[in-house]
Amino acid sequence: MARTLINVPKAATAGEVVTIKTLISHPMETGFRPGADGRIRPRDIITDFTCLYDGEPVFRAELFPAAAANPYLTFTLRATRTGTLTFTWRGDNGFVQTETATLTVT
Amino acid sequence: MLAALATGSAGAGEIPPAEIPPSEIPPAERRSSFDGMSPDIQAMQRDADANPGLLWLQDGADLWSTAPAPDRPACAGCHGEAATAMRGVAARYPTWDEATAAPIDLQGRINACRRRHQGAEPYAYESRELLGLTAYVAAQSAGLPITTPADARLGSARSAGRALFTRRMGQLGLSCAACHDGNHGRRLGAALIPQGHPTGYPLYRLEWQGLGSVQRRLRNCMTGMRAEPFAYGAPEFVALERYLMDRAAPLPMETPAVRP
Numbered sequence: 001m002a003r004t005l006i007n008v009p010k011a012a013t014a015g016e017v018v019t020i021k022t023l024i025s026h027p028m029e030t031g032f033r034p035g036a037d038g039r040i041r042p043r044d045i046i047t048d049f050t051c052l053y054d055g056e057p058v059f060r061a062e063l064f065p066a067a068a069a070n071p072y073l074t075f076t077l078r079a080t081r082t083g084t085l086t087f088t089w090r091g092d093n094g095f096v097q098t099e100t101a102t103l104t105v106t
Numbered sequence: 107m108l109a110a111l112a113t114g115s116a117g118a119g120e121i122p123p124a125e126i127p128p129s130e131i132p133p134a135e136r137r138s139s140f141d142g143m144s145p146d147i148q149a150m151q152r153d154a155d156a157n158p159g160l161l162w163l164q165d166g167a168d169l170w171s172t173a174p175a176p177d178r179p180a181c182a183g184c185h186g187e188a189a190t191a192m193r194g195v196a197a198r199y200p201t202w203d204e205a206t207a208a209p210i211d212l213q214g215r216i217n218a219c220r221r222r223h224q225g226a227e228p229y230a231y232e233s234r235e236l237l238g239l240t241a242y243v244a245a246q247s248a249g250l251p252i253t254t255p256a257d258a259r260l261g262s263a264r265s266a267g268r269a270l271f272t273r274r275m276g277q278l279g280l281s282c283a284a285c286h287d288g289n290h291g292r293r294l295g296a297a298l299i300p301q302g303h304p305t306g307y308p309l310y311r312l313e314w315q316g317l318g319s320v321q322r323r324l325r326n327c328m329t330g331m332r333a334e335p336f337a338y339g340a341p342e343f344v345a346l347e348r349y350l351m352d353r354a355a356p357l358p359m360e361t362p363a364v365r366p
Contacts, residue, residue, distance in 0.1 A: 003165065005161065021153075021155040023155065023160075025158075027315075068312070068315060069158075072156055
């Protein structure tokens, strides 16, 4: 399991635009660099990130080899109801990681 | 023109005498390289959600409380809470190691502790484990001023570190002091030359795309000077670290820092 840091505001008012910040530990190996033995290291990157708000997709990003290691993604969404945010990172070699957080709307 | 060239080449065979400014940076003028960074990278270091060094800190926190073997204590088993037990520790390292009667830095102390008290193999330098644990311990001192222990036994390490800092080395004939004492605040290509204070190690360097120790940084600099870098854990590095920490006091610790 990769390490992640997720910041969701503790509480929001209905209709408020909130900022979500996510950071995940990942080497994002480009597939273009030679290793210590001179061979090209195989590509190992995160290719897709999605955020679901109570099952409904609210943000999605495709990532490519130019993205830096430990990708930091931040985005905004309109808080309408108390619900669960599900973050999923998918990548090469079957990499899948899912984290959840609760957004409380008052 | 020809005459000037001839005169110029006549002296080229001799190594010029070391022209190092003798004065060190006065304490009031010491600046962390944090001040010279772009606002974006400063924000990345400050923001507890964007600083990638915190990912290593999570590893370190786990290792702190995990026993290496069922019959051996975890770090927390002897030291307790890191937040209280390790507060201010990194700000006074490298220090004197009684067992080996030699100076020891924080990474060396962690590995020595593993061997002596946990009966475990030391971690490899620059491994995720050693960097994580070192960063976790050092982060407990974040914000505290670097102090200079008054231990007289560290005197020889201090003077050896100072000598290494001012000694010309490598094919370019540079010394640490040539840039960091004599020309800090000016530019080397596009990069700002910092005063060279190790306030935030282990730190996340964007160029490395990962966390690295002060020794990795020093080896980097030595390669840039076209000198042969000392090996990881070499006594020369411990002496240099001791001198650099004296030279940086009383700047606050910043671990885990972010640098370009």
